[in-house]
Amino acid sequence: MIVLDRLTKHFGATTAVDQLSLTVPTGSICALVGPSGCGKSTTLRLINRLIEPDGGRVLIDGTDTAGLAPVTLRRRIGYVIQSIGLFPHWSIARNISTVPELLGWPEARIEARVDELLDLVGLDPAQYRERRPHELSGGQQQRVGVARALAADPDLLLMDEPFGALDPVTRDGLQAALIDIQARTGKTVVIVTHDIDEAIRLASLIAVLDKGRLIQQGAPRDLLSRPVTPFVEAFVGGPHRGLRLLQVTPVGERTDYGNVTSGEPIAAEATLDVALERMVAGSIDRLPVRDRAGRQGTLSLADVVAREVTGP
Amino acid sequence: MTLASDAALAPAVEASLARRKDAEARANPLLVLIVTGMVVALGSLGFVAVAPNRILSGKAVPLWSAVEPGSALLVGALVVALGVAALVRSGPWRDRMTAIVAAALLIACVAAAGHAGSLVAADSGPIARTSLGAAFWIVAAGSAFALADATGRLAPHPLAQAAIAAAVVSLLAALAFSGALSDLSLAREFANRxxxxxxxxxxxxxxxxxxxxxxxxxxxxxxxxxxxxxxxxxxxxxxxxxxxxxxxxxxxxxxxxxxxxxxxxxxxxxxxxxxxxxxxxxxxxxxxxxxxxxxxxxxxxxxxxxxxxxxxxxxxxxxxxxxxxxxxxxxxxxxxxxxxxxxxxxxxxxxxxxxxxxxxxxxxxxxxxxxxxxxxxxxxxxxxxxxxxxxxxxxxxxxxxxxxxxxxx
Known part of the structure; x- marks a missing residue:
């Protein structure tokens, strides 16, 4: 669990981060979002102490990071940046083994780990191990960047706009890879992004920052359905808020289980945007639904557009 | 400018580009300049300077009277060959030809100077001194430059260039060790010290x-x-x-x-x-x-x-x-x-x-x-x-x- 406790950082006269408190549960993906200059990158760099705070604390699993040597702290935290920053003079394998080598792992263990990680990020070890970074595409380089960050098996991964410089198709692939890797490894991830769609897709917790302050935090759905200020409403929703709500609402919630329709069923865990896409593509207004337990039901177009059932 | 006049202009621009490309393909202006300089220098300046002793300043002697006709002809022929190389179509073939001719010219030029020294020593006795003249320096420097320029394009890798330089230098060193250059004033000064x-x-x-x-x-x-x-x-x-x-x-x-x-x-x-x-x-x-x-x-x-x-x-x-x-x-x-x-x-x-x-x-x-x-x-x-x-x-x-x-x- 990462606890940011009243973190504050000034750069000259400007306050980059202002009394920011945030708790990131272990095993979750937290996205720090906001317009440029809102302090999200600074906040990330305060966590691994690339920047020292002027006030407040960072607790990782209850330990105040101020009490640790910065170098020791950073070796326990994975770090991925937008410009990737692979070492151009080293092979892919050596890049990935940077931190394990710093930690003095035995060679055989490092080699096995490199192959394991290349597999994990979807690059064939035999093909890529000995290549140089400049021989890889941008997307492949960022896959290596992620592998390098995960090398020493850190519990926490910090990512600063990791997919911002990639084309949309490559970005999609890497986002899917990250979701998959996180599900398999259970890492806690803090990701900085200015792309709200990326945050909605990846994160279970979104923190909206503006001018160094935390404006609102919560699950993507909470932010979309109950923005606390017009700023949050404009930032997370804007003209696409309704469509984005579809992306975060499961089909099962709107399904009428008393009513069975024939045809190829959609999973109850799928989101409403997928269901709507199938309705439009098939020119139909009813879809059969089946949940994990095998229960069958029907989703109708009227239910898709029905008013959000607000919780307690 | 209208599209119509653009279109009218296009053939002229193309023709001028083609002419320029043609000229590039035809001559190497730098090499032409070098060869011209060599010809002028060999025709008007001393290849060696011959002095009665070490201290007195020497009298300039042109190539054709400093060495036997065979040697002078060889140097002349290599200069002409370099001139031909400057005028053929550009490409690896020209660079190869330039490199080989320039290396040969450099060595022939040094050998000719050594030869001139031996002739003077045989003629005027051991006290007479043969120094290198302006024409020698221009031909030697010009051929070295042409060689470096051509190898720079043929083999840009520094290791390859080092190998070529080492090969030329060892040929020159072999020439010096054979005694062919020992009657040059420079070699005498070296021998003294x-x-x-x-x-x-x-x-x-x-x-x-x-x-x-x-x-x-x-x-x-x-x-x-x-x-x-x-x-x-x-x-x-x-x-x-x-x-x-x-x-x-x-x-x-x-x-x-x-x-x-x-x-x-x-x-x-x-x-x-x-x-x-x-x-x-x-x-x-x-x-x-x-x-x-x-x-x-x-x-x-x-x-x-x-x-x-x-x-x-x-x-x-x-x-x-x-x-x-x-x-x-x-x-x-x-x-x-x-x-x-x-x-x-x-x-x-x-x-x-x-x-x-x-x-x-x-x-x-x-x-x-x-x-x-x-x-x-x-x-x-x-x-x-x-x-x-x-x-x-x-x-x-x-x-x-x-x-x-x-x-x-």
Missing amino acids: QSVYGAEVVRHMALVGGALAGALPIGGVLGVVALRRPGWRKPLFGTLNLVQTIPSIAIFGLLIGPLSALAGAAPFLRTLGIGGIGAAPAVIALTLYGLLPIARGTFTGLASVPEPVIDAARGMGLDERQILWKVSIPLALPILVAALRVVVVQLTGLTVVAALIGAGGLGSFIFQGLGQTATDLILLGALSAIVLALIADLALRSLGAVLTSGRPS
């Missing part, structure tokens, strides 16, 4: 090495300081620039006073060879001259390392020393080696002046030659220093190429 020549070369290199031993760590640290403290950059490089502008003779002279005072105050320093004259002031002055290029090169090299790479390294938990040695220095290596090349070549030249304050080295031949008005002794010192600098340059370029092999260019 053979006993001390090797020692002076070693001393020259030791002075350069001593200066490097001081300038590399100090200049390197200053470069790192300039990188980490932007506020210090201006005064630091300003001071080093100022040092660079002081004439070398002045620095050598200025150091005599303080150092002899120092040696007088602490006599044990004298036993270490430190005094107002000799190696100590020379090494100190040369170290000062080496500081600017090394500090500047270190700063530029380290500053060229991409910021994200440093950020990633720091974020992963490399400490500042590890970042410097594992990331920054390896990535800055091409620029660092280039700076080292500049310094070594510059110091090899400057060390010549150090002979003036009794530090020895190849400069001692030059100053002796100046004292005796013996031009060829001056030439012996100067040529040796130039060759030394060129060898160091080529060696460091090869080293740089080996160290950075497999990098993106």
Whole structure:
């Protein structure tokens, strides 16, 4: 669990981060979002102490990071940046083994780990191990960047706009890879992004920052359905808020289980945007639904557009 | 401008581009200039200068009367062949032809000069001197330049160029060892000083090495300081620039006073060879001259390392020393080696002046030659220093190429 406790950082006269408190549960993906200059990158760099705070604390699993040597702290935290920053003079394998080598792992263990990680990020070890970074595409380089960050098996991964410089198709692939890797490894991830769609897709917790302050935090759905200020409403929703709500609402919630329709069923865990896409593509207004337990039901177009059932 | 007039203009532009392309394909203007210069020089200037003895200045003798017709014809034919190479279509074929003809011309030109010396010695006795004339230098330098230009395009890799240079130099050395050049005045001066020549070369290199031993760590640290403290950059490089502008003779002279005072105050320093004259002031002055290029090169090299790479390294938990040695220095290596090349070549030249304050080295031949008005002794010192600098340059370029092999260019 990462606890940011009243973190504050000034750069000259400007306050980059202002009394920011945030708790990131272990095993979750937290996205720090906001317009440029809102302090999200600074906040990330305060966590691994690339920047020292002027006030407040960072607790990782209850330990105040101020009490640790910065170098020791950073070796326990994975770090991925937008410009990737692979070492151009080293092979892919050596890049990935940077931190394990710093930690003095035995060679055989490092080699096995490199192959394991290349597999994990979807690059064939035999093909890529000995290549140089400049021989890889941008997307492949960022896959290596992620592998390098995960090398020493850190519990926490910090990512600063990791997919911002990639084309949309490559970005999609890497986002899917990250979701998959996180599900398999259970890492806690803090990701900085200015792309709200990326945050909605990846994160279970979104923190909206503006001018160094935390404006609102919560699950993507909470932010979309109950923005606390017009700023949050404009930032997370804007003209696409309704469509984005579809992306975060499961089909099962709107399904009428008393009513069975024939045809190829959609999973109850799928989101409403997928269901709507199938309705439009098939020119139909009813879809059969089946949940994990095998229960069958029907989703109708009227239910898709029905008013959000607000919780307690 | 309207589209219609654009369209009307297009054929004219195309034609002019085609003409230019054609001209590029046809002639190598640089090579044409070189060959023209050679022809003019061989026709109007002395190939060698023949003097009755070592001190008197010689009389210029053109190529055709200096050597037997066969030798003169060979040199002439090679110049013509180089001219042909300058005019054929560009491409690897022309470069190959240029390289081979230029190498042959260089060697033939040196051999012809040696031949001329032997003829003079046989004719006028052992006291008569044969010096190299203006036409010789123009043909030799021109063919060396043509060779370097062609090989630069044929084999851009520094190791390949070093190999070609080594091959040509060993052919010239074989020529010298065969005795074919021994009657040239330059060779006579060398023969007279053979006993001390090797020692002076070693001393020259030791002075350069001593200066490097001081300038590399100090200049390197200053470069790192300039990188980490932007506020210090201006005064630091300003001071080093100022040092660079002081004439070398002045620095050598200025150091005599303080150092002899120092040696007088602490006599044990004298036993270490430190005094107002000799190696100590020379090494100190040369170290000062080496500081600017090394500090500047270190700063530029380290500053060229991409910021994200440093950020990633720091974020992963490399400490500042590890970042410097594992990331920054390896990535800055091409620029660092280039700076080292500049310094070594510059110091090899400057060390010549150090002979003036009794530090020895190849400069001692030059100053002796100046004292005796013996031009060829001056030439012996100067040529040796130039060759030394060129060898160091080529060696460091090869080293740089080996160290950075497999990098993106």
